[in-house]
Amino acid sequence: MIPGKSRTLSPDQSAALLATLKARFEKNKKRHPDLEWDPIQAILEKNPEKLWSLNEMENTGGEPDVIGQDEKTGEYLFCDCAAESPKGRRSACYDREAWESRKEARPENNAVDLALDMGIEILTEEQYRALQQLGEFDLKTSSWVQTPAAIRKLGGALYMDRRYNTVFLYHNGASSYYAARGFRGLLRV
Structure with missing residues (x-):
């Protein structure tokens, strides 16, 4: 971690990122056919550092999206889904x-x-x-x-x-x- 680098987003940044992630989630249901967005968003809202990481993925061109859920831990799995390497x-x-x-x-x-x-x-x-x-x-x-x-x-x-x-x-x-x-x-x- 780079010292002094904030790992939180402003409320406006969080809202914009969540809107982007939701739109991508809904557009690409084949990646996660059995999952719904609302529970995922609720977890993201409680984990600002995870939201910050997703923002970093987005800002570097990764186009992160949910690709599944870990059967053992229940964690949702976000992955870079850009067509080409970010x-x-x-x-x-x-x-x-x-x-x-x-x-x-x-x-x-x-x-x-x-x-x-x-x-x-x-x-x-x-x-x-x-x-x-x-x-x-x-x-x-x-x-x-x-x-x-x-x-x-x-x-x-x-x-x-x-x-x-x-x-x-x-x-x-x-x-x-x-x-x-x-x-x-x-x-x-």
Whole structure:
């Protein structure tokens, strides 16, 4: 978390974001056919820090929407549902270690720290594949996904995209970054 950064929205910001989220929720019922908006909004109104995280997702181009409910915890799951990897989170290497290893041409951000600062999780491979069942995402871009420690220890990181109507998992050096690669986040509410 960036010191001194407020993690609350003004009443007007909250109302505007809730209206945006509700409209997106209603427009995309296929992502959450068995869920209703009112209970979700009630929980969001009681959790201003979660609402702040959703605002960060929105402001970076993620277009967050509800993609389900955790069967064990009952938490609602919000995920970045923008057609392409969120524009405000692209050109980032994988994590701080990778960022620090670059002596020249360091990117502005790294995905792991940015997600942490936003209060969200980077999608796992399984979550990314589940998201792709709800639509077609990353047809022109790609998204970093959580990388197993054994791969990361060797300097690698994983990313995914959708091409040829197939979801692919790839590897790259964790310090690499590209204008078309960002990350998608998950928020539990």
